[in-house]
Amino acid sequence: MITKTKPFGEIEVDERQKLSFPNGILGFENLNTFVLLDAAQPPFYWLQSTEEPDVAFVLIDPLFFKPDYIPDISPSDLEEIEIENSEDQLVFAIVTIPEKQELMTANLQGPIIVNKRRKLGRQSISRNPRWLVRHFILQELAAVKDRAC
Amino acid sequence: MIGDQIEVSVVDIKGDQVKLGIDAPRSVKVFRQEVYQAIQLENRAAAKTPADLPQIESMLDPQSGGNTIAPNNPTE
Numbered sequence: 667m668i669t670k671t672k673p674f675g676e677i678e679v680d681e682r683q684k685l686s687f688p689n690g691i692l693g694f695e696n697l698n699t700f701v702l703l704d705a706a707q708p709p710f711y712w713l714q715s716t717e718e719p720d721v722a723f724v725l726i727d728p729l730f731f732k733p734d735y736i737p738d739i740s741p742s743d744l745e746e747i748e749i750e751n752s753e754d755q756l757v758f759a760i761v762t763i764p765e766k767q768e769l770m771t772a773n774l775q776g777p778i779i780v781n782k783r784r785k786l787g788r789q790s791i792s793r794n795p796r797w798l799v800r801h802f803i804l805q806e807l808a809a810v811k812d813r814a815c
Numbered sequence: 816m817i818g819d820q821i822e823v824s825v826v827d828i829k830g831d832q833v834k835l836g837i838d839a840p841r842s843v844k845v846f847r848q849e850v851y852q853a854i855q856l857e858n859r860a861a862a863k864t865p866a867d868l869p870q871i872e873s874m875l876d877p878q879s880g881g882n883t884i885a886p887n888n889p890t891e
Contacts, residue, residue: 673866693855694862707868724864762861767869773861776854789858791850799857804874811875 669701670719673712679703684716685780688746691760691789692776697721700787702780711758713778725758726772731807737777738794747779747786756780760789761803771800 669679685700694715702725703712709730715721728735737757749755757779759772774797780787816822820840827834 673868691858692851693858705868707870709871710868721862722866723858723861724868760858760861761864762857763864763868764860768874770869773854773857775850776857789854791854799853804871807871807875 669714669716671701671703671712671714672720672722673703673705673714682785685713685785685787687787687789689788691723691778694721710761713758713760723778724761724763725778726761726803728757728759728772728774728777731772731803731810732774732801733810735774735797736794737774737779737790737797738792739777739779739790740793743779743788743790747781747788748784749779749781754781754783756782759801762800768804770803772803773799774801775799 667679667681667684668676670676679701683701683703685702687698687700689695690697697715697717699716700713701716703714705712705724709726711725713723713725728737735757744755757777759774759777761770761772763770775792776789776799777792778787779790822838824836824838825833826836
C-alpha cells in the first residue's frame with residue numbers, strides 16, 4: 667500500500683506494518699492507524715500516521731540512553747492492547763527535536779507501547795515518578811558512557 | 816478510604832480481578848490532568864520535528880585524548 671510519509675514522501679508500505687492505535691495518542695486521539703518505519707538516521711524510528719501525512723513522530727528506544735528504563739505501565743493499559751507477555755511488547759519514547767538539535771528530548775513519562783504480535787499500540791503514562799516528559803538524550807547518553815568506562 | 820478525602824470502592828469483580836472506583840477531591844484530579852496536558856503539549860511539539868534528523872553519533876563529544884580540534888578548524 668502506498669503511504670505518504672513525512673520523512674520519505676510516498677513509499678510502499680506492507681499492510682502488515684500497519685499498527686492500530688484504538689485511542690490514538692494524547693492530543694491526537696482521532697488518529698488511529700500508524701506505520702513504524704526505520705529512520706534514515708539510526709537509532710531513530712518514525713511513527714507515521716497513515717491518515718495525516720504531516721503527522722509523524724520520531725521515536726527512540728529508551729534503553730539506548732537509559733539502560734535501566736522500565737516503563738512501569740498499569741496492567742490494564744497492557745491488557746487494552748492485548749499484551750500477554752513481555753515478548754509481545756515494544757517500548758518507545760517520543761522524541762522532540764528543537765531547532766538547537768543538541769537539546770533533543772525524549773518523553774519517558776508517556777512511552778509508546780506496541781504489541782508487535784497483534785499490531786496494536788497506545789501511549790501510556792508511567793507510574794514511576796522518576797520518568798519525565800523531557801529527558802535530554804545527549805546528556806543522558808554521555809552519562810551512560812562515562813559510567814561504562 | 817485513603818486518608819479522609821479519597822474514597823475507594825469496589826465497582827466490579829471478575830474472577831480474580833477487582834475493578835476499583837476512586838472518588839477523589841478536585842485537587843487530586845488536577846494533578847492527573849496536568850500530566851495529561853503536559854504530555855499532550857509535548858506530543859504536539861514533537862509532531863513538529865522536521866524530517867531531517869541529526870546523526871546522534873556525530874553530536875557526541877569525542878572523549879579520547881589526542882589533538883584537540885579547534886571549533887573553527889574544519890576536519891574531515
